Amino acid sequence: MDDEERIRMAESGIDSDEYRRFMQQPSGNMDDSGYFSVQVISSALEVWGLELVPYNSTESLALEAQKRPETMAAYICHYRDHWFTIRKLGHQWFNLNSLLSGPELISDTYLAMFLAQLQQEGYSIFVVQGSIPACTADEILRMRPAVQPSKLAPPKQPVKPPENQDSELEKAIKLSLGQEIEVEEEEVDDDDELQAALRLSLQEDGPDPALEKALQLSLQVDHPIQPGMRKYDWNIITIDY
Structure with missing residues (x-):
């Protein structure tokens, strides 16, 4: 096809401007893409x-x-x-x-x-x-006529809960978090009051080595042992009254 077009274009002369432009252009009948x-x-x-x-x-x-x-x-x-x-x-x-x-x-x-x-x-x-x-x-x-296979159904869209349900769930989560924070704060206050009461009791009754050691270990349950303090085995401690 390109050769036929080239022959027709050459009829007007291979030195013509039209022929030169034609030769410089890529093929209009096919390309590398197929x-x-x-x-x-x-x-x-x-x-x-x-x-x-x-x-x-x-x-x-x-x-x-x-x-x-x-x-x-x-x-x-x-x-x-x-x-x-x-x-x-x-x-x-x-x-x-x-x-x-x-x-x-x-x-x-x-x-x-x-x-x-x-x-x-x-x-x-x-x-x-x-x-x-x-x-x-x-x-x-x-x-044997062909039978078109059934097409796959489109994927189902996730069901979005109603907006009012989202707001109620959010309120419930916030309320639950608020209660947990209040409980933790109350536990901290109770620990402080208990420690103060134990210290006051020790000051009034005088030091009892065994009782004082047990109380110190008891206070370390919620507080990590600081460097320099002695670590005790909780499984073997007994106190006699």
Whole structure:
């Protein structure tokens, strides 16, 4: 295709500005991504005796396709360097878009709506004119029609509790935290009062070595042993009165 265009452009002279600009431009028929122009696809289909007719044209085949799209053999769709085919295999229509995970079964009723949707999205649609060569898939589907597998249901959205329920839960948590703080403060106050009472008792009754040692160990339950203090084994302490 590029060679044919180059020959036509050279007819006006290889020294012309148009020819030089043409030679400097990249190919408009294909690129490294695998894209082919409609001219290349049309030329490839001519080998099989097939032609492409624009779906929106006023040709008789296009007008018939607009009225009864299910009577055609295939459609080729193009949008932004992407091509895909909608073809009848057996007695069923299939969307053969390579962007899908597999062939998509299309009913005769949905075919017209699907083509209209593609037009709204900006696709260029061509009707394939001619007798498409038979293939193995076509023969098998004539005897055993395909069944479209059920699509997976969309994931369920997490249920959000009502706003009033959130506020009540927040109040309950704050109230619970407040009660815990008050209880801790009361325990601290009780410990201070107990320590003061024990010290006062020791001052009034005089020092008793055994009792004083036991009381000191008792006071160390909620207070860590400071450096320099002696560590006792709580399991062997006994006090005789």
